[in-house]
Amino acid sequence: MPPESQRAFDPTAYLTEHRGRKYLEVKWRLLWLRTEQPDAVIETEEVASGEDWVKFRSRVTLPDGGSATGHAYQTQQDMPTGWYEKGETKSLGRALVCLGYGTQFATEFDDDTGNIQNPVDDPIEFPRPRPVRASTPTRPEAPAPTRSRSGATWNDFWLAVREHKVSNPGFEESSVVGKDPSKRMTAEEAMRRFREATHV
Numbered sequence: 001m002p003p004e005s006q007r008a009f010d011p012t013a014y015l016t017e018h019r020g021r022k023y024l025e026v027k028w029r030l031l032w033l034r035t036e037q038p039d040a041v042i043e044t045e046e047v048a049s050g051e052d053w054v055k056f057r058s059r060v061t062l063p064d065g066g067s068a069t070g071h072a073y074q075t076q077q078d079m080p081t082g083w084y085e086k087g088e089t090k091s092l093g094r095a096l097v098c099l100g101y102g103t104q105f106a107t108e109f110d111d112d113t114g115n116i117q118n119p120v121d122d123p124i125e126f127p128r129p130r131p132v133r134a135s136t137p138t139r140p141e142a143p144a145p146t147r148s149r150s151g152a153t154w155n156d157f158w159l160a161v162r163e164h165k166v167s168n169p170g171f172e173e174s175s176v177v178g179k180d181p182s183k184r185m186t187a188e189e190a191m192r193r194f195r196e197a198t199h200v
Helices: 028-034 083-098 150-169 189-196
Strands: 015-018 019-022 042-049 053-061 067-075
Touching: 042 083, 053 083, 067 083, 067 189, 150 189
Parallel strands: none
Antiparallel strands: 015 019, 042 053, 053 067
């Protein structure tokens, strides 16, 4: 029998369908890793959290020195049950994809993902930015009475925070809005404070 590290793993036996796409769940990516690299080291840690959100970082290191790190942000609003654990799973899934375990089945690397929602443990959930036309005048901000705290305005705020963190990874949104902004302010106020703090 060949050594554990030389055993072949067939990911196609574990694929599922998600909105017409082939998808490999994180648990099967992890099995793939352990089948081929049983001595790989996995480290996960909570890097920040609030009452109803958490950020995780996972690092996977192979015996030959190769390594990858994955980050994930998860809210209770997005997944009411098991949201904390899912944050850790998402960060691990991203690290595994970067090492090649399930990369071909990770839809976030495609150029044609459109508006298809990814599974909860699939990496990178950021929507594509909309093109901005130089000739289009800036619309003044107006109150949106039909929007609630959990509506699109809060989505706009979190999207702006995520985009800002791409070039400013040390930025902590809690320094602007506290640990649970939805209980103390409107989304419009959160966005205003964010813009003042970041000069966006």
